[in-house]
Amino acid sequence: MADLIKVGMADFKVSRSPATIISYGLGSCIGVSLYDPQTKIGGLLHIMLPDSKQSRATDNPAKFADTGIPLMLDEVLKMGASRSRLVAKMAGGAQMFAFANATDVMRVGSRNVAASKEILQKLGIRLVGEDTGANYGRTVQIDLTNGVYTVKTIDKGNKTI
């Protein structure tokens, strides 16, 4: 049985094949993965918020898309992944409760999706799979033996991206 590495909220983990990295119960949060298919090195980041510049508590860079993704990128590169081969996948960014007059805070899911895409683009990393939005929770994992990113839900089935 290969290692199962857990990632909590506002945290990230990097590893190599044959490990699997998992994060449980994402709502508006996003699970961003990076993977190098040749060295089979990768990581999974569980971000809560889009932008560290709009927050007063910035001690933990893994909490934000704009600081968390570059941080995880550095770590996978340090382990020996190749920047040009890296591909990204992501899931999450739901809006769990529907309100007619949803505030910005309620729509943080879609803002997280937009910010993550923008950061990946800036860093020049291809986004090759995505399962975002809607109104349900997701448990996400990436299998570093093959780069398969699995999304599990309570009653919307499971899918791989």
Place this chain on the structure above:
Amino acid sequence: MGALCSRHLFVMWGDNMSDDVSNLSAVQMDALREIGNVGAGNSATALSQIINKRIDMNVPRVSIVPLGDVPDLVGGPDAMVVGVFLRVYGQAPSNILFLLPKDSAFYLVDMLIGKKHGDTQKLDFMDESALMEIGNILSGAYLNALFNFTHISLLPSIPALAMDMAGAILSVVLIQLGQMGDHALVIETEFKTEDEGIKGHFFLVPDPGSLDTILTAVGV
């Protein structure tokens, strides 16, 4: 002999005067504990009257936990829960989240609709409506107590309901805490009766600045 065990959680964050809840003084923590105590007591009484069962309550425990650990208080991030969410308007705008593990929610529906224990296996429109009404009543009772204590007038919105993973539902309030700090202040009260099978977790999460308003109103 089962226990009807309801856990009440009161979560707050730092505000203009403190960047993180870990900066709160002992007197302020005591004041929040007392607010939690009075609010939870009122809510427990309301719940007891609705389901017609006696509910005992302990003194609230106050603790400060990392945000990522909050889902563990309700059974872990992938535990299946029902959440009732209300937005609170007024002088100290806040959010309220009432969480029940799935089995507790189903049992509560059995009692509310007058079905046999175990009859409810999924939530239909009526069941959801009944649970939202419970969220409404508990929030009203809580906010009334808060008003008596602070004279801050607060009005809850209509409730919204979701059944999903605890982490996903809690993320709605945790994300807001995350903008202000890395810890949550949790005031936790347990309700118990001699009956079996219900646990509840009640979160009140004030907006930035609202904690300051509340603490000022009680004079700490």
